[in-house]
Every structure is written in structure tokens, then in C-alpha cells.
Amino acid sequence: MKVSLFITCLCDIFSTNVGKDTVELLERVGCEVDFPELQTCCGQPAYNSGYLTESKQAMKQMIRAFKDSEYVVGPSGSCVGMLKEYPEIFTGDPKWEEEAKALAAKSFEVTQFLVDVLGMTDVGSTFRGKVTYHPSCHMTRILGVKDAPKTLLQHVDGVELVELPIGEDCCGFGGTFSVKNAAISEQMVQEKSEHITETGAEYLVGGDMGCLLNIGGRMAREGKNVQVMHIAEILNYQK
Amino acid sequence: MSVKIGNAPFHNRVQDGIENDFMRKAVSSAQGRFRSGRRNAAEELGDWEDWRTLGEEIRSHTLENIDFYLEKLSDAVSNRGGNVYFAQTAEEANQYIQDIVKRKEAKKIVKSKSMVTEEIGLNAALEEVGGEVVETDLGEWILQLDEDPPSHIVTPALHKDKGQIRETFSKKKGYEKTDDPEELALFAREQLREDFLSADVGITGCNFAVAESGAITLVTNEGNARLATALPDTQISVMGMERLVPTWEDLEVMVSLLTRAAVGQKLTSYVTSLTGTRLEGEVDGPEEFHLVILDNGRSKILGTEFQAALHCIRCAACINVCPVYRHVGGHAYGSIYPGPIGAVLTPLLDGYDDHKELPYASSLCAACTEACPVKIPLHEMLIRHRQIIVERENKAPKMEKLMMKGYAKWASSPAAYKLSTKVAKPGLKPWTEEETISNGPGPLKGWTNARDFPAPSKQSFRSWYKSRRKREESE
Numbered sequence A: 001m002k003v004s005l006f007i008t009c010l011c012d013i014f015s016t017n018v019g020k021d022t023v024e025l026l027e028r029v030g031c032e033v034d035f036p037e038l039q040t041c042c043g044q045p046a047y048n049s050g051y052l053t054e055s056k057q058a059m060k061q062m063i064r065a066f067k068d069s070e071y072v073v074g075p076s077g078s079c080v081g082m083l084k085e086y087p088e089i090f091t092g093d094p095k096w097e098e099e100a101k102a103l104a105a106k107s108f109e110v111t112q113f114l115v116d117v118l119g120m121t122d123v124g125s126t127f128r129g130k131v132t133y134h135p136s137c138h139m140t141r142i143l144g145v146k147d148a149p150k151t152l153l154q155h156v157d158g159v160e161l162v163e164l165p166i167g168e169d170c171c172g173f174g175g176t177f178s179v180k181n182a183a184i185s186e187q188m189v190q191e192k193s194e195h196i197t198e199t200g201a202e203y204l205v206g207g208d209m210g211c212l213l214n215i216g217g218r219m220a221r222e223g224k225n226v227q228v229m230h231i232a233e234i235l236n237y238q239k
Numbered sequence B: 001m002s003v004k005i006g007n008a009p010f011h012n013r014v015q016d017g018i019e020n021d022f023m024r025k026a027v028s029s030a031q032g033r034f035r036s037g038r039r040n041a042a043e044e045l046g047d048w049e050d051w052r053t054l055g056e057e058i059r060s061h062t063l064e065n066i067d068f069y070l071e072k073l074s075d076a077v078s079n080r081g082g083n084v085y086f087a088q089t090a091e092e093a094n095q096y097i098q099d100i101v102k103r104k105e106a107k108k109i110v111k112s113k114s115m116v117t118e119e120i121g122l123n124a125a126l127e128e129v130g131g132e133v134v135e136t137d138l139g140e141w142i143l144q145l146d147e148d149p150p151s152h153i154v155t156p157a158l159h160k161d162k163g164q165i166r167e168t169f170s171k172k173k174g175y176e177k178t179d180d181p182e183e184l185a186l187f188a189r190e191q192l193r194e195d196f197l198s199a200d201v202g203i204t205g206c207n208f209a210v211a212e213s214g215a216i217t218l219v220t221n222e223g224n225a226r227l228a229t230a231l232p233d234t235q236i237s238v239m240g241m242e243r244l245v246p247t248w249e250d251l252e253v254m255v256s257l258l259t260r261a262a263v264g265q266k267l268t269s270y271v272t273s274l275t276g277t278r279l280e281g282e283v284d285g286p287e288e289f290h291l292v293i294l295d296n297g298r299s300k301i302l303g304t305e306f307q308a309a310l311h312c313i314r315c316a317a318c319i320n321v322c323p324v325y326r327h328v329g330g331h332a333y334g335s336i337y338p339g340p341i342g343a344v345l346t347p348l349l350d351g352y353d354d355h356k357e358l359p360y361a362s363s364l365c366a367a368c369t370e371a372c373p374v375k376i377p378l379h380e381m382l383i384r385h386r387q388i389i390v391e392r393e394n395k396a397p398k399m400e401k402l403m404m405k406g407y408a409k410w411a412s413s414p415a416a417y418k419l420s421t422k423v424a425k426p427g428l429k430p431w432t433e434e435e436t437i438s439n440g441p442g443p444l445k446g447w448t449n450a451r452d453f454p455a456p457s458k459q460s461f462r463s464w465y466k467s468r469r470k471r472e473e474s475e
Ligand code: SF4
Pocket: B261, B311, B312, B313, B314, B315, B316, B317, B318, B319, B341, B371, B372, B373, B374, B375, B376, B378
């Protein structure tokens, strides 16, 4: 199966490892992965801040970049969720509406792709440790991916998965929210960090780099000894 | 008077909220109770999603045909001896009610809980014409004694704990007992009983008016609405023009959704439907009944992309799941309608000038949208507000606009984007120490005040991918 990787700008610049692991993981389960170089950012920072005109410029670039792809798979519930909203945003635009629909229809978040498209539950990885999972807001509520990440984690050999209290609560990232309303965002991430500590987990795992930078950055600032990992890193772990 | 409360700037209100430990503890534990209550009640009902869909359908059908149903309601109320008054503005509504109070030479007026009378500032208007107004809902009474605005639309005194309530009672009413909630409630009951008996006019809000019968339905847990409507000779109910349902059957669905979503109860202790005046041969009911139907900016929302905001049944489920509300409390919103629905509704009712920060007081986590029993897409409406603030109202900060222009150039040009992946690391070097930025420049500062920011990877993903391809090709 041919898959185009949608790396997301955050992973591209800040987490090359997550990108590597996503590529290797997809290849390991039999996909042929390519990386369309014309891709940039999904438009969300502008769209969520109210800059519709500016966000559409980014979106059009993404539509162009993935024009010839069969499947578009990315390591982010939030950014893929954004792609899924393109059709609504371009409704009534004769030039872009159809292409927006086509992109949305073939785009998947990586765990969603593994479970819903490839029908997998066990990707054959091994990872030893006590893990808790943060179900990020856009992954669960915008994209509607609730079970796939947990299903895959449960099948990783050696993972002890513990429930995160009030996991469904936002970590306070919210893109530009984290700088525009920094004081509120801080309270939210502090609470998230407390809940993670309560679980006694050694690893906090999530599927959205923005949330992970936020939570990880906070826990590092608090001097807490919890390692933050992207789910693709765990699913591609072999020892 | 409008929905606006207080004059402090938004960020000061937020800071006050964050620093108010008492309030935050009270709000957080109340949210916990409400949330699990709602979840259990929804599960117990089964098919919660189907119920939500039904609720949404009823609300949207009603709003699509609002003229028809308002006329029906108005006829039904008139046929049962009531008077109906359509008020365009808060002033008109207050004026009408003031006139009744003057004509009746009413001294004492008892009120049951009503957000819409908060919205129009009715209490102040009544005091102007010499009426003594007594709020009879426990939470509202506490706030009235304390001269404090509500911070929640269902439990208005949510931000207060029992110690603070005890203090208020003792200062204002000479209360001498403990802060045991039962003792406090008993005291309030004794005090209020006198007021009910001596009141000339009873004023209520309206959870739902049933168009086919003219019945005003009140959903409460304290029973005070019954006393406020049964004892005084004159009853006035004030409703937002959207608060109606076509039929009794629709009412059943809406009340089921309301009580479950609001407090996690199958039914509240009292659901009261009042229909008109005491007719010949009837034993109870008021001599005179007035229904004030308030527009106050609502009809302007009809037919716009925000119409679904009028579907709101004021259950507060969105408020109870909102993490922003949990940390800042209701008063930080500067509106009698706080939380996600407040952030959507307030700018619609009262304009953007005083409330332009509200649509941004959300991380767009969509917990509100998921909780709403009538499926109002609250977080999408917040984004729409932001678009209007940026593009139509032109109220966004200059710096932000420049940055977004830059963003658009960057994200629409693969070359510029690629360059940025190369220069990000050296560019941030002056602020980087051990691969961490702990005191970032410009907009990063807001972030690094509270948490670390990572330095960009040594090699961007795309450059790694390229070298891998090259390696593969040469092998
Ligand atoms: S917006 Fe929805 S959840 Fe919020 S108060 Fe209104 S009906 Fe309830």
C-alpha cells in the first residue's frame, strides 16, 4: 500500500525522531512510504486564531502537495483533524471544494490508519515500562479517534498501561492559546501534570506533538522525572 | 444594564480568578460532581446520542418556525386570561414590569431564579420604583445579600463555599449557627417564608413555554418557584423569546435532557407548569398573569450562522466540563453568561467592544460541544467569532496580524518553509541551553514563563528523509 507521510510542521522541525519512527513503523507493516516535499503546515495556527484568508493559503499548499497521494498519514490527531475540515472550509469554492474533499477522504492519523484501514491491533513492538496515555482533544473530539491508540498500546509487549485521571481534559496547549492566554494555559498544564504524576507512570504517551511539547515542557520545568513520548515512538520500539 | 458585569480588563479578571483559591476549590469540586452526575444520568437513559439528536431537532424546528410558535403561545396565554408583552429591549421589559408594580402599589416582590431578569437588570429597575425585591432561590439570595453577580447559570453562587455563606448570613441577617449546609438552608427557608407570605408580586423566569397550551414550565430543586407563583396575587414570568417548545411531548424530551445535562438528575424535585390565571371555578393561581417575552438582541441572531446558539437550554453542561472555567471561575468572563456558551452568546447580545477577549478564552478543546445536550457547535462558533474579530471588526492586535501575514507566506511557499527548517536551530541558538529554551523571545515568552520549549532537532525531518533517500539510491 502506498502512503504519503504528512509530517506536520512541529514534527518536521522539533521531532525528527517521531518522523523517523512513523516512517519505519509504516514500512514495517508493509507500506511504501513517500514524503511529498511540497507540504508545509495544515493552516491550523491561522485558522484557529480567526485568520481565515491566511489559513486558506496554507491549506491550498497542502492540497497541492498531496494531490497525487493515495493515502495521507500523519502523526497528529489535531493536524489530520484540520485536513478533515477542509471540505467545510472550501464549501462553495468551485476551484478547491472537490480537491479539499478528496484530501480529507484519504487522510488518516497514524493509529487510525493502522487500526481502521489496515485492520491491525498488534504492530509487533516491545517496550518495557509503565505508561499512561493522554487522549488529546482534537484526536478524540474533532477526529473522533478514541480507541485506536489504546488498542495498539495494549498490544505492545511489555507495556503496562495505566489510566490517566480525567484524561479527556485539555492539557492547555490549544495552539496560539498557549501564548495568547498563557496564564490560563499554565493552570491547565499544571493540573495535567499533577494527574500524570498521580498515575505513577514513567512514560506519558500521546498522539499530538503540540500537547506533548506542552506537557513535557511543563514537567521538565517542574523537575519531574516522567518521559514524554509520541505513540509512534512506542509502536516502533523493538527492545 | 446588560449582560456585562464589572469593568476590570479581561486579563485582570482572569488573574483575580486564578489567585482565588477558595473559588477554585469550590468550582473544581462542583465540576467534578456535575460531570460524573451527567455521565451517569446519560448512561442510565441509554441512547444519549439519539436523545441529543432529538433535542437538537426540536430546538432547530422551533427556531426555524419561531414566529409561528410565538404567536401560538401568545394566543394560548391570552385565551387563559394572561397578558402577553413582547419587549424589544431590556428597557421596554423593565418599564412594563415597573408599570405593573406601580399600578398594584406592590411593596414586596419575590423572585425565583431567572437568568433573563439578571440580563435585563430587573432588580435595580424594581427598586427604582420603590419595590423591595427578594430573591428566593438559595444561591440567588446569598448573592443578593452579598451584592455579588452570579458566576454560573444554574448554580449562581457556585464560587462561594459554606464558610463564606455563613459569614454573609451572620453579617447581613444576624445568623449565629454553624456552616453546616442544612442549618444554613433551614435558616434561609425561615427567613424567606415571611417574604413569600407578604409578597404582592411573584416574578419568575421560564425554562420552557409550551406553545400549544401557554404553560410556563419551571424546573427547580428548591420548590421556591412554586411558592413564588402560588402565593402572590400577581405573577409575572419573563422569558427569552427562544425559550419555547411546540408541544407537551417536546417538553418531555427537553426536560429530560435539561435535568440530566444540568445536574445529573432524572428529574429535578419540582417541575412546575403554570397555565394562566385563576379562572372561574378554579381554586388556585394568580389573579393576574403577565408573560414578558424578551428579544434584547436575540432576533438579530436569527438567520445568521449563530442561530444555533439560540437552541441553548441553559443547562450549563458546557460550563461544567470547561477547563478554562474551572481555573478562572465565572466572574472572569465579565458577563452573567460565563463559560463556553457565555463566550459565544455575550458578544452576540452585547457586541464585541467589551467582550472581544471572550472568544479566545478557550483552547478549542471542544469538550463543550461534546457535552451540549442540543449539540450546539460551541467551539466552532468561537472560531467564527475570532474570524469576525479579525476580519470584520478589525480588532486583532497589529503584531498578531503581521505575524499571520508572515505565516501565510511561509506556509504557502515550500521554499520559504524549507529554509525555516534549516535556520530554526541556529536562529534560536542565543536562547538555547542544553537543547532547551527556558526564556524565549517574543511570543515564545508566554510559553517559557511556565514551561520549557525544546530546541529544534539537530536535523529537520525533511533533511533526514532526503539523506536517507540518497543513501538508499546509492546502495
Ligand atoms: S450551550 Fe448547550 S451545554 Fe451549554 S448551557 Fe446551552 S444547552 Fe447547555
